[in-house]
Amino acid sequence: MSMVDSKQHPDTRKRILDAAEALFVEHGFEATSMRMITGRAGVNLASVNYHFGSKEALIQEVFRRRLAWLNHERLRALDRAEAGAKGAPLKPHQIVEAFFGVSLRMAADTERGGHTFMRLLGRTYTEPTAFVRQFLADEYAAVVPRFKQALFRSLPDVPPEEILWRFHFMLGAMSYAIAGTDALQLVAEYEMDEKDPGALARRLMPFLLGGLRAPLAEQPVKKEKGSRKVA
Amino acid sequence: MSMVDSKQHPDTRKRILDAAEALFVEHGFEATSMRMITGRAGVNLASVNYHFGSKEALIQEVFRRRLAWLNHERLRALDRAEAGAKGAPLKPHQIVEAFFGVSLRMAADTERGGHTFMRLLGRTYTEPTAFVRQFLADEYAAVVPRFKQALFRSLPDVPPEEILWRFHFMLGAMSYAIAGTDALQLVAEYEMDEKDPGALARRLMPFLLGGLRAPLAEQPVKKEKGSRKVA
DNA sequence: GCTCGTTTCAAACGATCGTTTTAATGATAC
DNA sequence: GTATCATTAAAACGATCGTTTGAAACGAGC
Numbered sequence: 001m002s003m004v005d006s007k008q009h010p011d012t013r014k015r016i017l018d019a020a021e022a023l024f025v026e027h028g029f030e031a032t033s034m035r036m037i038t039g040r041a042g043v044n045l046a047s048v049n050y051h052f053g054s055k056e057a058l059i060q061e062v063f064r065r066r067l068a069w070l071n072h073e074r075l076r077a078l079d080r081a082e083a084g085a086k087g088a089p090l091k092p093h094q095i096v097e098a099f100f101g102v103s104l105r106m107a108a109d110t111e112r113g114g115h116t117f118m119r120l121l122g123r124t125y126t127e128p129t130a131f132v133r134q135f136l137a138d139e140y141a142a143v144v145p146r147f148k149q150a151l152f153r154s155l156p157d158v159p160p161e162e163i164l165w166r167f168h169f170m171l172g173a174m175s176y177a178i179a180g181t182d183a184l185q186l187v188a189e190y191e192m193d194e195k196d197p198g199a200l201a202r203r204l205m206p207f208l209l210g211g212l213r214a215p216l217a218e219q220p221v222k223k224e225k226g227s228r229k230v231a
Numbered sequence: 232m233s234m235v236d237s238k239q240h241p242d243t244r245k246r247i248l249d250a251a252e253a254l255f256v257e258h259g260f261e262a263t264s265m266r267m268i269t270g271r272a273g274v275n276l277a278s279v280n281y282h283f284g285s286k287e288a289l290i291q292e293v294f295r296r297r298l299a300w301l302n303h304e305r306l307r308a309l310d311r312a313e314a315g316a317k318g319a320p321l322k323p324h325q326i327v328e329a330f331f332g333v334s335l336r337m338a339a340d341t342e343r344g345g346h347t348f349m350r351l352l353g354r355t356y357t358e359p360t361a362f363v364r365q366f367l368a369d370e371y372a373a374v375v376p377r378f379k380q381a382l383f384r385s386l387p388d389v390p391p392e393e394i395l396w397r398f399h400f401m402l403g404a405m406s407y408a409i410a411g412t413d414a415l416q417l418v419a420e421y422e423m424d425e426k427d428p429g430a431l432a433r434r435l436m437p438f439l440l441g442g443l444r445a446p447l448a449e450q451p452v453k454k455e456k457g458s459r460k461v462a
Numbered sequence: 463g464c465t466c467g468t469t470t471c472a473a474a475c476g477a478t479c480g481t482t483t484t485a486a487t488g489a490t491a492c
Numbered sequence: 493g494t495a496t497c498a499t500t501a502a503a504a505c506g507a508t509c510g511t512t513t514g515a516a517a518c519g520a521g522c
Contacts, residue, residue: 012500027359027360028261030259031360033478033479033480034480035478035479044500044501045481045502046483047499047500048480048481049480049481050498050499054480054481122357123357125407125412126406126411126412128256129258133412133414136414136415137414144415161418161421164417165417167417168407168408169408169434170404171411171415172407173403173404173407173442174403175357176400176403176406176407177399177400179357180356180357180399181358182399183356183367183371184367184402185368186375186398186399186402187392187395187396187399190392190396202448203393205448206445206446206447206448207396207397207400207443210441210443210445211404211441211442212441214437214440215441243470264508264510265510266509274470275469275470276472276511277511277513278470280511281470285510286510
């Protein structure tokens, strides 16, 4: 078939990954068939199993190729901030910037597919499939403890438990802001200013920091009597 | 032809809806087959199509039967707060409590399936399927404008655009807090205090209000030349 | 008893799924 | 040229999908 392509090695792998990424975010994993992927990529159906082994392995590779870089950048940003602090605890906004700033910059990159991937990643945080959850946990295993410790040092007066819950909430707000479909039509009329890649960050960052530093609830969350057994 | 309600044998319908709800939140819509649903419900395979017409219609009914009550309660809570204010603008925390408090109380109900449903709903906010998105938009059409207006009155000094974005973020934080899988293993060690139904609310509410009332970014989000027009 | 409308049942429908198979193709080294 | 290797191609595999069918079972009214 001599169509427009027919170069010697039109990197089949990359075409499959790009097509799969776009289709996964558009339809979800289950609703995206191999034939949709290969059709969009312009490659043969069997090439997915040839290059990746299975659909499951393809899904993992879609994440791996971008998540490795993303988490590497997060650690680099944290390293840089800590180097500048010379042993002093970081300010909360520095930690939040290191973690979420990298995500938001990637989400603002519509040229090389970063935006598509971050939407996919955000949606995957609520993905029930077991092997995807396990894969994410592994990919984040090196990043999360570093940020945990930085936050504990940064907010010594806040119970660690509370800090982690608020980080949890922040992750949710960001994921939804990137991946959410605005199902309630809340910001539908404003969503057109996508041209400015930093717009979302300038809206979201104050919100995240406001939530993180909000005063604690007067009433303690849980009052447990005797048992304190959990290992 | 059977109409909308009032069957003498509501057993099969309810069993199907309960089974579908639990399986949808566990595996997602696409990955949940009719045979899984009917198998769990202990009914015949054909009964789903008999009682609901199609899988798509079943999905909509799973949402409709709970969402109608949920949004009704939200409006009731807002009505009560506004009646008590006697025409004065509400405090932000009252509006947030009216909207998210109802959700969190339903999410705390593990007895009658409210918890399962809220997890499903939270995950559906990032669901790409078109007909589900459209359905959600319709179900919320009566609720959103009321809360919008209450927030605008409550925060007259904050640009409406900013208010809506922050409401958007709050919805994301809550959805993820309920539906999220803690993929980063952030709060995995603490998640066992599910017994206290108000624990999540006492953690989340201060976070939400802190984000809502956070100081605006110094730099305006968008620098537009002439107009400042959006109604 | 019988009738009639509703609900349940087992079985099958065609379509599509992920995967496998087997052959053809292309490039490289001898 | 031939041999070798990696890649692509077309076709088919069995399994499972949502849905439909036609008959059996049930219950209320007479």
